[in-house]
Amino acid sequence: MAKPESLFQFDEAIQTTFLGTRDGKSVYCGRFSEKWRAGDVPHGGYAASTMLNAARHYFEGKPQSDPIAVNAFYLSKTALGPYIIEIWDIKASKSETGYALIYATVRQKKGYDPAPLTSITQYDPIVYPVHCLDAVITFGNISTEQGLTYLHEPSIPPVRSTLQLCKLPGGLNTLAQRMVWHVDLSHFPTTSAPGTPVLNHTMAFADSRPIDLWCLPFLSDMIIPPPALLDASMLATGWWFPTMQMEVQFKRAPRGKEVACTFKSKYTINGRYDIDGELWDEEGRLVATTR
Template identity: 40%
Template sequence: MISLSDSSVATTSFAFDRATQTTYLGETPNGITCFKGTASLDWAIGEVPNVSYVVALMTDSVLQHFSQRYQKHTVALNCFFFRKTLAAPFIIEIEPLKMSSKGYCVVKVSLKQSKDPRSSTVPSSIDQYDPTIYVEKVHGIFTMGNMDNEQGVTHFHDAPKAPTKDTMVPYKYVFMGEFLTSKLDMSTAPRQPDGSLATPKSAEILPGKPEVSHSMQFSDGRPIDFKSMPYWCDMFITPPALLGPNILGGPVWCPTMQLEVQFKRVPSGKEILGHYKAPHIINGRFDLDGEVFDSEGNLLALTRHQCLVVPWSRNSKTTPKARI
């Protein structure tokens, strides 16, 4: 097992890599490989580290785990969020479910944190790791393969198209905006009766459409890759937020219960184009579908989320800043 963290990531100039660094801890007697790290509050929505950032932490460990194997590419992942991940130390456990020399491999990946939220330490060696004092926050299933050597039928039917940048304008995100350069299509945003964009102080706000299109890249020039792809599959204005207060009843938080990503090709370049929509909200629960493309319009990944719509107070005790 070779860890890439200490040699390459620790000295990187890219903020995302510094924030998603995990370090190999060791292997337990029952064959579970463990990594450790610390989740950053800088990559949070309110007071909770963003779920896509949390999945990137898990992906960092998985990519290291498979770095010397034939299956070096993430083909799919499906994560279930049991509890809020805290901006605190964590352990990643990787358990093999189906291994192969040249075929696809499947592993179970768990992100765990101490049951004591005041704890700020993690073991320095695998011998010091006591699983009984940790609680699972995220449960994931990762499929790994080798896209460079995949062969077979290719056919497109009614395939999604990348959104155009012609209708996008520069946009600064309230959370994590300092790490990103982004543009947003404002055509689906809430409006005032005269057709102008609504503001938090607007006397009357007409609902927008729960659909988002944008372009995004890291402001420090970091290339897109497999580790950052889960982040691009969730880093956007939650489409239901565009429905406005008349429908939502006030500021809301949309916690993710489940996040799935299907990877379609090896990512390249520095910019992504994304399109995301929420066709249904039923009893405070909604599904969300998205597509992520590179700057040339090639489909990189599909994503599906299962989320809730809850009052913002469930996320933070502070009043939320305007998102639109």
């Protein structure tokens, strides 16, 4: 028997509550869970999925039901604990075949914040001055999309026989007990050879949560940054791997409980790098691309 959505750990962690409207903006609140952190801050992809989940509720009752694209910008470090998400229209559409765009922003207080708000009357934007994560989000209806489908030199998903079950390393160890990770270690550095900035792996939730559109931003950022796989001597000056911006393009609604991914960094210049990623579901269908 499938577990009710409310019992899956990830769904509990991205849950938001609608407080009401203020200054023409819909206001949601929630709490970033320490169970979904990277180091001592909320995981960046988890924060993006939390924002997308608020957008999901914003579009309830509207003609559009599916995320088409997320363009997220990480402005400052998020903190574990309460947050506010404001959402407002950029472009609305009354057509089920049309696309609608919204702006969403995650705001937090400076310093310790004891608990989420319970009423819109409690919300004062001045008290939440820290803009942590902003995004432009496009919604539509994937099931009604029509047009040319043409794949030019498409990538292929990782081959299962090349992957090994591993534990997530370093700052992701808090997530190790919540995710099942199979990875291709052939791109990792060894004592005799440097690695290459390519990451091929599969990801699944340890509690068997199905893969859906709402967790894809999390899975798009649930990675070891490919440049971190280079030889240690190349990183001797010390590196930090924060996500500055992330785009996720949604292609299909996933099926199954595992996603296969490939991520590649072609260019690392002056310490700044880009990542091109593709994500496939259990049936080998491309469900998202990311950059």
